Amino acid sequence: MPSYPVNAVSTPDGQVNVLQITDLHLSSHVPAAANDTSSEVAVCQYSFAAIIKQALSKEIRCDLIIVTGDLVNKVEPAIYDHIFAVLKNTGIPFACIAGNHDVTDETGKDLPFYQRTLIARDADPRLLSRHLIESEHWQLLLLDSSITGKVEGKITATDIDWVREQLASCPKHALIALHHHVLPVDSNWIDSHMAENAEEFWQHIAPFKNLNVIIHGHTHQEQTRLHQGVAVYSTPSTCYQFKPFEDDFTYDKSMPPGYRWLQLANNGKVASWVERLDT
Ligand SMILES: [Fe+2]
Numbered sequence: 001m002p003s004y005p006v007n008a009v010s011t012p013d014g015q016v017n018v019l020q021i022t023d024l025h026l027s028s029h030v031p032a033a034a035n036d037t038s039s040e041v042a043v044c045q046y047s048f049a050a051i052i053k054q055a056l057s058k059e060i061r062c063d064l065i066i067v068t069g070d071l072v073n074k075v076e077p078a079i080y081d082h083i084f085a086v087l088k089n090t091g092i093p094f095a096c097i098a099g100n101h102d103v104t105d106e107t108g109k110d111l112p113f114y115q116r117t118l119i120a121r122d123a124d125p126r127l128l129s130r131h132l133i134e135s136e137h138w139q140l141l142l143l144d145s146s147i148t149g150k151v152e153g154k155i156t157a158t159d160i161d162w163v164r165e166q167l168a169s170c171p172k173h174a175l176i177a178l179h180h181h182v183l184p185v186d187s188n189w190i191d192s193h194m195a196e197n198a199e200e201f202w203q204h205i206a207p208f209k210n211l212n213v214i215i216h217g218h219t220h221q222e223q224t225r226l227h228q229g230v231a232v233y234s235t236p237s238t239c240y241q242f243k244p245f246e247d248d249f250t251y252d253k254s255m256p257p258g259y260r261w262l263q264l265a266n267n268g269k270v271a272s273w274v275e276r277l278d279t
């Protein structure tokens with residue numbers, strides 16, 4: 001059984017196959033039945049477990065699971081206990097970072113987004129910050145972009161310094177994982193809640209040609225962009241989806257829950273794709 005958190009990954013061929021899951025939004029530690037679609041709570045409970053099962057039943061070897069935030073919809077240790085138990089049960093090394101919902105409770109979930117009250121909460125100590133995972137050819141840098149009590153994110157000056165030092169001192173190909181998006185996804189409502197100092201962040205990382213890929217959650221949708229030579233992957237939620245390119249908050253009820261694979265090749269190339277939960 002791998003210990004948590006994972007610091008190093010070693011594979012027979014050097015390549016690292018990463019399963020990214022994000023935005024689980026669990027509100028309960030009680031697993032839900034497959035046919036329970038009575039509420040969003042039940043759907044999120046079920047689809048998290050179903051996605052883990054589906055992804056790991058594929059031919060592809062999974063070397064590492066990265067969970068990029070919004071694990072819960074309600075900050076309660078018992079829900080994290082449940083999520084960590086499911087992930088530990090896979091026998092695959094994994095790492096989890098915080099999203100806004102891991103440090104902020106929202107009241108009035110039935111109200112429009114801008115009328116909800118935000119309550120600051122401490123992050124669960126199992127969520128990682130400035131965490132490094134190394135393989136033979138890659139360095140994976142995990143950042144906590146959450147701000148307690150807020151929806152938008154930030155990459156702190158300390159984190160930026162840490163990233164710059166890592167990228168300067170280690171020539172391996174690099175991946176950065178964080179919760180908030182660092183490029184607009186062209187939806188006004190969610191782009192007003194991205195990492196607020198994204199432009200500054202991009203300026204700081206511009207000199208480092210070994211940075212190949214950034215993965216994030218928060219947007220609940222699939223997008224791929226290339227910026228400053230870096231492939232930037234936005235990944236669907238394991239539960240509900242937001243409709244791309246809508247300026248006001250809009251669910252995408254037609255799109256099933258999803259997850260992302262990344263194959264990190266020894267030469268720095270990245271193959272990545274999204275899969276959706278079989279319905
Ligand atoms: Fe989310």
Ligand SMILES: [Fe+2]
Pocket residue numbers: 070099100101179217218219
């Ligand atoms: Fe989020």
